[in-house]
Every structure is written in C-alpha cells, then in structure tokens.
Amino acid sequence: MATTSTYHDTSLAYPDGVPKTLADAPLVAGNLSFHDVTELVAGHTEKKTPLFWFFGFSVALFLMGIFGLSISYLVWNGTGTWGVNNPVGWGWAIVNFVWWVGIGHAGTLISAILFLFRQRWRTSINRAAEAMTLFAVACALVFPTFHTGRPWLDYWMLPVPNQMAMWPQFKSPLMWDVFAVSIYGTVSLLFWYTGLIPDLATIRDRATGLRQKIYGILSMGWTGSNRHWRHYERAYLILAGLATPLVLSVHSVVSFDFAVSIVPGWHTTIFPPYFVAGAIFSGFAMVLTLLIVARKAYNLENLITLDHLEKMNIIILVTGTIVGFAYITEFFMAWYSGVAYEQYAFRNRMFGDYAWAYWIMMSCNLIFPQLFWFKKFRRSIGVMFFISITTNIGMWFERFVIVVSSLHRDYLPSSWDYFSPTIWDAGLYIGTFGLFFTLFFLFLRFFPMVAIAEIKGVMPQANPHFYDHAHGDGAAGDASEATVEAVPAKSDEVGR
Amino acid sequence: MPQIFPRKANSLPAVSLMGALGGGIVVVLVIWYYFSPRFTDVGYQPAQPVPYSHAQHAGQFAIDCRYCHNHVETSEHANIPSTQTCMNCHSQVRTESLKLLPVRESWATGTPIPWVNVHFLPDYVQFSHAAHVNVGVGCESCHGRVDQMEVVSLEEPLSMSWCLDCHRNPEEHLRDPAAVVQMGFNEEVRADGESFAAYVDANRARVEAEGIQPPQNCSACHY
Numbered sequence: 001m002a003t004t005s006t007y008h009d010t011s012l013a014y015p016d017g018v019p020k021t022l023a024d025a026p027l028v029a030g031n032l033s034f035h036d037v038t039e040l041v042a043g044h045t046e047k048k049t050p051l052f053w054f055f056g057f058s059v060a061l062f063l064m065g066i067f068g069l070s071i072s073y074l075v076w077n078g079t080g081t082w083g084v085n086n087p088v089g090w091g092w093a094i095v096n097f098v099w100w101v102g103i104g105h106a107g108t109l110i111s112a113i114l115f116l117f118r119q120r121w122r123t124s125i126n127r128a129a130e131a132m133t134l135f136a137v138a139c140a141l142v143f144p145t146f147h148t149g150r151p152w153l154d155y156w157m158l159p160v161p162n163q164m165a166m167w168p169q170f171k172s173p174l175m176w177d178v179f180a181v182s183i184y185g186t187v188s189l190l191f192w193y194t195g196l197i198p199d200l201a202t203i204r205d206r207a208t209g210l211r212q213k214i215y216g217i218l219s220m221g222w223t224g225s226n227r228h229w230r231h232y233e234r235a236y237l238i239l240a241g242l243a244t245p246l247v248l249s250v251h252s253v254v255s256f257d258f259a260v261s262i263v264p265g266w267h268t269t270i271f272p273p274y275f276v277a278g279a280i281f282s283g284f285a286m287v288l289t290l291l292i293v294a295r296k297a298y299n300l301e302n303l304i305t306l307d308h309l310e311k312m313n314i315i316i317l318v319t320g321t322i323v324g325f326a327y328i329t330e331f332f333m334a335w336y337s338g339v340a341y342e343q344y345a346f347r348n349r350m351f352g353d354y355a356w357a358y359w360i361m362m363s364c365n366l367i368f369p370q371l372f373w374f375k376k377f378r379r380s381i382g383v384m385f386f387i388s389i390t391t392n393i394g395m396w397f398e399r400f401v402i403v404v405s406s407l408h409r410d411y412l413p414s415s416w417d418y419f420s421p422t423i424w425d426a427g428l429y430i431g432t433f434g435l436f437f438t439l440f441f442l443f444l445r446f447f448p449m450v451a452i453a454e455i456k457g458v459m460p461q462a463n464p465h466f467y468d469h470a471h472g473d474g475a476a477g478d479a480s481e482a483t484v485e486a487v488p489a490k491s492d493e494v495g496r
Numbered sequence: 497m498p499q500i501f502p503r504k505a506n507s508l509p510a511v512s513l514m515g516a517l518g519g520g521i522v523v524v525l526v527i528w529y530y531f532s533p534r535f536t537d538v539g540y541q542p543a544q545p546v547p548y549s550h551a552q553h554a555g556q557f558a559i560d561c562r563y564c565h566n567h568v569e570t571s572e573h574a575n576i577p578s579t580q581t582c583m584n585c586h587s588q589v590r591t592e593s594l595k596l597l598p599v600r601e602s603w604a605t606g607t608p609i610p611w612v613n614v615h616f617l618p619d620y621v622q623f624s625h626a627a628h629v630n631v632g633v634g635c636e637s638c639h640g641r642v643d644q645m646e647v648v649s650l651e652e653p654l655s656m657s658w659c660l661d662c663h664r665n666p667e668e669h670l671r672d673p674a675a676v677v678q679m680g681f682n683e684e685v686r687a688d689g690e691s692f693a694a695y696v697d698a699n700r701a702r703v704e705a706e707g708i709q710p711p712q713n714c715s716a717c718h719y
Contacts, residue, residue, distance in 0.1 A: 161528055162528075162532075162657075163532040163534070163656065164656035164657055165656055166656065204500070212500055213500065216500040220509065221501075221509075
C-alpha cells in the first residue's frame with residue numbers, strides 16, 4: 001500500500017491550495033478514503049451499541065410510555081380531557097400538528113430541492129434529515145387523527161365506498177390536509193428508502209448470518225451493477241422532481257386550514273409562503289439540533305463538517321428573516337386594510353392576554369437568528385445549538401399565537417375565553433417526542449445515518465482526473481498502481 | 497459476491513407487488529360486502545314473546561296496519577301496540593288460547609309485553625314515520641311484505657346509502673298516500689317497464705307540484 005498516502009494528500013485534490021471560501025471548501029474533511037467513509041458510517045451499525053445510545057433510547061422509551069398513556073386516556077375519555085373550549089376549539093393538537101409537519105419539511109427540502117440545485121453539500125446531511133422528516137410526519141399525524149375524537153371513524157376522510165354513501169367533502173381544506181400530508185409522507189418514505197438501498201447493500205456485504213439476510217431483503221437485491229446505478233439515478237431524479245412541489249404544497253395546504261376561514265388573523269393570503277418559510281426554518285433547526293449531537297457522538301465530524309453546519313445556519317438566517325418579515329407584513333396589512341377586527345386581532349397579539357407568547361415568538365424567530373450575520377456565531381457550536389433550540393421553541397409559539405390568540409377573541413364578545421392546556425395536552429405533546437426519538441434512535445442504530453454512496457460521489461477521489469497528478473509527477477509506475485487501488489475492488493465497495 | 501438468496505427470490509418483488517394489489521382489492525371488496533348492513537343486518541328475525549303472526553292478521557284478515565300501529569301518521573314513532581289493543585279482539589276471540597297466555601297475563605298484571613324491536617336505527621339518526629307515511633312512502637317499502645311474515649324479520653339494510661337511494665329518487669318510490677298500507681303495490685307497479693316509466697313520470701309531476709324535496713343534508717336526520 002505504498003500509494004495510499006498519495007491519494008490521501010489533499011494537495012492532489014486541490015493543487016492550487018485548500019480553498020478559502022465556504023462554497024469551495026472540501027465537503028469531506030480529514031483526508032478520508034472511500035473505505036474510511038464506509039467504515040465510519042456502516043461501522044456504527046456493526047459495532048457494539050454504545051452506552052450513550054442505551055441511555056438515550058431508554059429516555060425515549062420512557063417518553064413513549066407517556067405517549068401510550070396519554071393516547072389511551074384520550075381515546076377512553078375523549079378530547080374533553082384537553083384544554084380546548086368553545087372559542088378555542090383548536091388547541092395544542094393543531095399547534096403540535098403544524099409544528100411537527102413544519103419540522104418535517106427540512107428533509108425533503110434538503111433531499112429534493114438541494115439535489116435539483118446540485119447543492120453537493122446536502123449529501124452529508126440528507127439521510128438523517130429525511131429520517132427526521134418521516135418521524136416528524138408520523139408525530140404530526142397523531143394529532144389530527146385523535147383530534148377527530150372518534151379515531152376509529154377516520155376512514156370517513158378517505159374516498160372509500162361505504163354503506164353510508166358518504167364521500168369526503170373535497171371543498172374542505174381539512175380534507176386537502178389529509179391528502180397533502182399522506183402524499184408527502186409516502187413520497188418522503190419512497191425517496192428515503194430509494195436512497196438507502198445502495199447503503200443497505202454495503203452493510204449487507206459486510207454482514208454475515210441473520211444480519212446479512214435482513215439487510216439482504218432490505219437492499220432488494222442491489223449488486224451495484226452499472227444497470228442498477230442507471231435505474232437508481234433515474235428513479236432518484238424522478239422522486240426528487242415529485243418531491244419538490246410537495247415541499248411547497250404541504251405547508252401551503254396546512255396554511256389553508258387557517259387562511260380559508262374568516263377568523264381575523266387567519267384570513268390572509270400571505271399564509272402559504274409564510275408557512276413554508278417557517279416550516280423550512282424550523283425543519284433546519286431540528287436537523288441542526290439532532291446533527292450537532294449525532295456528529296459528536298458518532299465521530300462524524302469529518303463528514304458533517306463545520307462548513308455544513310454553517311450552510312444550514314445561513315438557511316436558518318434567511319428563512320427566519322423571511323418569517324419575521326411576514327410577521328411585520330401582517331401588521332402592515334392589518335393597518336392598511338382598515339378592517340377593525342383585523343386590527344384588533346393584531347393589537348391583541350402584541351398586548352393582549354397572550355402577549356407573552358407573542359414576544360417569545362418574536363424574539364426566538366426574528367431576533368435570535370440575526371446573530372448568524374456574524375461568521376463567528378455561524379461557526380460556534382454553542383451558539384448554533386442554542387439558536388436551533390430557540391428556533392423550535394419560537395416556531396411552536398408561532399403556531400400557538402396563530403391558533404389560540406386568534407380564536408380566543410371571537411367575533412362574538414360573549415364567547416371570549418382564555419385557553420389553558422391540561423396535563424393531557426402536555427402529556428401527548430411530550431409523548432410525541434418519545435415517538436420521535438424512539439424512531440430516531442432506532443434509525444441511528446440500524447441504518448447508515450449518512451448517505452455512504454452519495455458522499456463518495458462528492459469526494460475528491462470521485463473526480464476522474466484525481467489521480468492524474470500522480471502521473472505528472474513522473475512516478476508513472478506508482479501512479480497506475482494507485483489508479484488500480486482506488487477502484488473499489490472489494491465487495492464492501494459496491495457503489496462508487 | 498456470494499449469493500444470499502436462492503434464484504427464485506428474484507420473483508419476490510413482482511409477486512409481493514401483485515399480492516399487495518390483489519390483496520388490497522380483495523380487502524376492499526370483502527369490507528364492501530361483508531361489513532355492510534345488507535350482510536350483517538338483513539334477515540334479523542328475533543324470537544318474540546308471543547307467537548303473533550302478521551301473516552294471519554295483516555295478510556289473511558287484512559287488518560289495516562294502522563289499526564295496531566295507530567300513531568304512524570301523527571308521530572315520529574310507529575308505536576308497538578299496547579296489550580289493550582290486542583285485547584280489543586282477544587277479550588272475545590280465542591279467549592282460551594294458550595298462545596295468548598302472555599297477553600292475558602300482561603292484561604291482568606298491567607306489565608307490558610316485552611316485544612323485541614326488529615327495525616333498529618342508530619341512536620344518532622332521527623326518523624319520522626309521520627313524515628314518510630303522509631307523503632306516500634308505503635309501509636312495505638321499508639318493512640317488506642309483512643303480510644306474508646309469520647315472524648317479522650328485517651328485509652332492508654336500513655343503511656344510510658339505502659335511505660339516500662330514495663331521498664335522491666323519490667319519484668321511483670312514492671305512491672298515493674291513500675295506498676300507503678297496500679301490500680304488493682311496489683311489485684305491481686314494477687311489473688312492466690313501460691307502465692312503471694309512466695308511473696315515475698306521474699310521480700315526478702307530483703313531486704314538482706307538491707314541492708316534495710327529500711333532504712340530503714346531514715342535519716336532516718342527524719340532529
């Protein structure tokens with residue numbers, strides 16, 4: 001292996017010196033070889049389970065127990081156990097639904113839109129982000145499913161022939177939600193799974209016994225042949241094309257739940273773009289929260305570099321500012337419309353009973369992300385972790401402000417009321433974290449958390465001319481050997 | 497690379513795809529039929545405390561339905577007759593019959609006879625007999641040929657789609673309110689297509705003239 005050092009040398013990949021700007025920075029640090037990447041990512045599914053995993057997983061399972069308890073209590077007693085009251089019929093359930101669905105936006109944005117825009121840095125984070133998306137959508141679906149009060153009749157929302165001759169009311173935005181979210185979930189799952197197949201095959205090829213059988217079934221007979229890759233790339237592109245409009249449509253449709261109604265504070269045309277921006281904002285924050293911890297815990301700092309995190313921070317800054325701009329636009333429109341109800345709704349947001357929630361939202365969503373104007377903060381793990389958390393708090397409060405502060409001041413002053421959640425509202429919300437983290441910990445343990453095959457494609461070695469420099473050095477014999485070495489010959493290197 | 501699975505595993509994706517598709521269709525069809533009241537409810541024939549024969553009373557003797565169920569024209573509920581109604585005749589007819597023992601007992605003690613309800617509607621459905629009978633929906637349209645039943649059984653599914661079938665096409669089911677209790681009427685008018693078409697046309701004119709609009713909104717029945 002005399003040549004190994006040759007292709008570990010960055011000066012070969014970057015003959016003009018290591019680039020200084022973020023856009024040109026290497027996407028994989030630490031001079032890793034293809035095999036190192038495989039070892040690093042696939043290895044975590046093979047090694048002894050680390051202690052911190054058991055600790056995290058048992059916390060998640062404990063929260064999952066709260067989830068089971070809250071759901072059982074809810075089904076047994078009905079939604080009356082929640083704090084929802086007459087003007088505020090949509091309490092935490094809808095707040096949590098919109099919050100989780102919003103978080104679920106980052107995955108598909110990263111995997112589909114950034115893919116179509118050839119943002120090669122997505123490859124380090126897309127797998128975990130897509131997994132997070134799926135689990136967030138699962139958590140989101142819990143809330144409307146059980147908010148119906150009689151979840152065993154939820155099939156009424158599907159166009160299935162039945163003895164009641166009942167058909168869904170397609171004029172209702174709530175029906176659009178059913179289809180938007182279920183299509184989004186399905187396409188996200190397909191997209192995630194399609195991307196997983198080559199990596200599952202990599203794990204299969206390194207495994208023996210039952211593990212080999214299980215990953216063998218999951219990888220669906222992938223051999224890494226040229227034909228497989230051609231089909232795979234085509235399928236991936238088609239799915240990216242399908243998923244791209246969904247990124248925009250799902251949260252637009254969710255916003256229609258509000259915008260189509262006549263409640264002051266909801267009835268605005270700005271809602272779809274404002275919701276989509278907010279969704280991307282909160283989704284990226286959640287990806288950050290998870291990956292800051294995961295990259296440290298699993299030693300993935302070379303794959304998910306500080307540059308990746310900085311790029312995500314820029315997206316958070318941009319989307320956070322769009323969201324803040326939307327908040328201010330809403331105030332302008334309330335004033336400019338001259339509608340007294342609208343004006344009252346927005347005055348009430350700022351200074352009414354829920355002013356505390358409003359100011360939490362404003363500071364978390366508009367003010368804190370502005371720190372990211374400074375490169376020092378964009379590259380500070382502590383600051384970005386703090387902002388990723390406050391962003392998710394802020395985005396939760398955004399939905400809380402929209403849902404509760406608009407509803408609690410109805411057109412009819414006699415029905416005005418104050419909404420307070422009960423312990424069962426909180427139980428179900430905390431419980432969905434159990435569901436989310438249980439699934440996420442299982443994902444970390446059993447699936448490749450970084451897209452192995454894809455990340456190899458953005459490494460310097462993937463450049464066909466990567467080894468040419470060795471040739472130019474005059475060491476002709478060595479160079480040709482190096483070229484042969486670099487071609488993944490071993491079975492664990494199906495892929496690129 | 498060693499082969500993990502036998503060659504025949506290659507057919508697994510196609511087979512499972514077809515299986516999922518076929519299985520899905522089968523599940524829909526099974527639920528469609530076997531989970532519908534047409535399968536689960538029709539034919540329900542509970543044992544009654546008194547061996548009362550509708551075939552004899554309503555068929556052979558041609559007693560008007562409304563003699564016993566005398567509130568159908570004025571009430572939402574078609575009442576089950578009280579023991580007193582039975583005793584109008586049976587205080588003089590078949591006074592010694594063993595079959596009538598529970599009726600006489602009820603008459604003596606004042607305890608009602610525990611007749612068993614055959615035509616159930618869910619609690620969240622409101623149905624008015626008066627509204628239907630007075631506009632000319634025949635008894636037999638919902639209850640079947642009671643005049644031929646020894647023991648009453650459920651003839652129609654009473655499902656929501658079944659209700660809607662009539663509410664959407666009332667002209668096919670309406671009749672002269674005077675003939676509301678007539679049994680076999682439906683069979684008669686449907687005997688040949690041509691006269692039935694004329695019958696439907698006449699009904700359509702009537703529906704228009706009288707402004708009969710069977711409601712199809714939710715709160716018509718669910719309130």
